[in-house]
Amino acid sequence: MLNRKVLVLNQNYEPLSICSAKRALVMVFLGKAEVVEEAGTVHTVSRALPLPSVVRLWMYVHKPRNDIPLTKRNILRRDGHRCQYCGTTQGPMTVDHVIPKDMGGKDTWENLVCCCVRCNNRKGNRTPEQAGMRLIRPPKRPNFLYFVHTFVGEPDPSWKPYLFMD
Ligand SMILES: [Zn+2]
Structure with a gap:
């Protein structure tokens, strides 16, 4: 359960990256992120914690959104x-x-x-x-949704409201 994928949003709710639930929980613990969408509950020895499916960073990160290597x-x-x-x-x-x-x-x-x-x-x-040749469609830099589909597969339904911001 801690290996499930979590969508990480930037402070302005833009999709930023994807990480494991474990890493997302650590960010929440350290006060770096808040849980925006829950996927259930994780039971630890002492208490129950929300299992995040989407988290949002408290601090805005300036970073190119999807560093898909050009290969x-x-x-x-x-x-x-x-x-x-x-x-x-x-x-x-x-x-x-x-x-x-x-x-x-x-x-x-x-x-x-x-x-x-x-x-x-x-x-x-x-x-x-x-x-005298024509391109089927103009080539573009892949967007975040492409990144999700290619590297993660079908996005979690709870991510969808956050993925169509482009
Ligand atoms: Zn051809």
């Missing part, structure tokens, strides 16, 4: 292993720079997409416009 694996995950040009999910996938590096394209969430080998060869060192 090939995470780009492919974000795009569901679907080629962002032709839509196939078959065959080996690679990462394409939408604006090629030679033209100043950067290594960013907004400039990298999952791409099948065929489309990658077809596009070559050109922009999508130059190659």
Whole structure:
């Protein structure tokens, strides 16, 4: 029960991270956080404590909200292993720079997409416009909800009011 996942909100109720119930209880004990939503009760030897499902920090934390590392694996995950040009999910996938590096394209969430080998060869060192190809959707930095789905799975129902703030 102490290993269940707890949503951590920043002081302004924005979702910040996810931690174990154990860690959340420690933060509450230390006076760093308050329990916003309860998932039940934990019985210790001497008393019963609320088992948090959402906690909120008392102090505002200045921190990039979701530090999902920009890696090939995470780009492919974000795009569901679907080629962002032709839509196939078959065959080996690679990462394409939408604006090629030679033209100043950067290594960013907004400039990298999952791409099948065929489309990658077809596009070559050109922009999508130059190659006459279209992206299925514009690539974006993954939001917190994506982070939850990818790394935690289905969010706890009690988290939902706090996850749609974007
Ligand atoms: Zn393709």
